[in-house]
Amino acid sequence: MGKDNKVYRTLIVFAGLLLLIAGLVLAQEPAATETPAAAVSCDPADLHAYTTERVADAQAALAESTDPEAINAALGQLYLIGEEFKARALTCGYIPENIGQMPIDEDTSIERVIEVMDTLTGDPLRGQLLYLGQERSTQNATLGCSGCHATGDVAPITEGTWTRWDEERRLLPEYAEQDFAHYAAEAILHPNVYVVPPYGENLMPAIYTLALGYQDLLDLIRFLESQDQLP
Numbered sequence: 724m725g726k727d728n729k730v731y732r733t734l735i736v737f738a739g740l741l742l743l744i745a746g747l748v749l750a751q752e753p754a755a756t757e758t759p760a761a762a763v764s765c766d767p768a769d770l771h772a773y774t775t776e777r778v779a780d781a782q783a784a785l786a787e788s789t790d791p792e793a794i795n796a797a798l799g800q801l802y803l804i805g806e807e808f809k810a811r812a813l814t815c816g817y818i819p820e821n822i823g824q825m826p827i828d829e830d831t832s833i834e835r836v837i838e839v840m841d842t843l844t845g846d847p848l849r850g851q852l853l854y855l856g857q858e859r860s861t862q863n864a865t866l867g868c869s870g871c872h873a874t875g876d877v878a879p880i881t882e883g884t885w886t887r888w889d890e891e892r893r894l895l896p897e898y899a900e901q902d903f904a905h906y907a908a909e910a911i912l913h914p915n916v917y918v919v920p921p922y923g924e925n926l927m928p929a930i931y932t933l934a935l936g937y938q939d940l941l942d943l944i945r946f947l948e949s950q951d952q953l954p
């Protein structure tokens with residue numbers, strides 16, 4: 724037990740502390756780079772700068788990773804970037820092949836919903852099955868719209884939906900420019916924007932953005948459109 728032993732012990736404790744600090748710093752690093760850049764516009768030059776920077780971050784993390792934990796963190800970063808890039812591409816207007824099966828985000832504008840639906844083909848018969856709750860939506864929900872809309876007691880009766888739009892709704896100045904698909908999409912996704920008289924607000928549940936994919940919404944609209952429309 725000499726003076727040397729004490730010095731060694733101090734050194735070991737000191738080295739341990741250093742390792743701990745280094746570990747903490749390393750652990751913090753991926754989190755720091757995960758934060759998405761504040762506001763990136765959809766301008767191609769902005770997107771290019773932004774994606775280049777994010778990819779460079781991921782590459783650096785991969786290059787520096789040697790132990791399993793750091794490699795895992797670097798892979799996690801890669802995964803997050805993938806998700807983030809996908810979301811950004813969608814926000815900027817990309818329409819992937821399987822968009823019909825994708826859920827409709829609550830913040831998506833009706834214009835964008837219409838733009839997406841224009842790339843799909845609607846099926847009124849499937850729409851009817853969805854409406855009656857006899858088939859599940861792409862998001863695996865049973866809708867049962869007819870539970871409320873079968874008679875005129877609690878909600879506008881299904882029969883004549885198109886005619887009511889044609890003869891009443893579209894005569895209103897705010898709906899003069901909109902076609903039936905636009906009106907129906909809004910009525911289903913954001914029921915409180917226009918409340919059909921004499922029914923009250925908040926009676927039609929504002930939950931269908933969660934339950935519907937784009938294909939479901941289009942099929943429902945094609946079905947409603949077929950209600951009362953002259954051949």
Ligand code: HEC
Pocket residue numbers: 854866867868869870871872877878879884887888907910911914915917918919922923924925926927928931943947
């Ligand atoms: C809990 C009852 C209820 C359910 C379930 C319901 N609705 Fe409604 N819906 C209403 C009521 C009440 C209104 C009228 C008030 C309003 O405009 O919000 C309405 C209005 C509408 C309108 C406008 C009708 C018109 O003639 O202008 C459409 C279209 C519509 N619903 C479609 C649907 C679809 C599609 C579903 C299923 C995905 C559905 N609703 C489920 C109660 C319901």
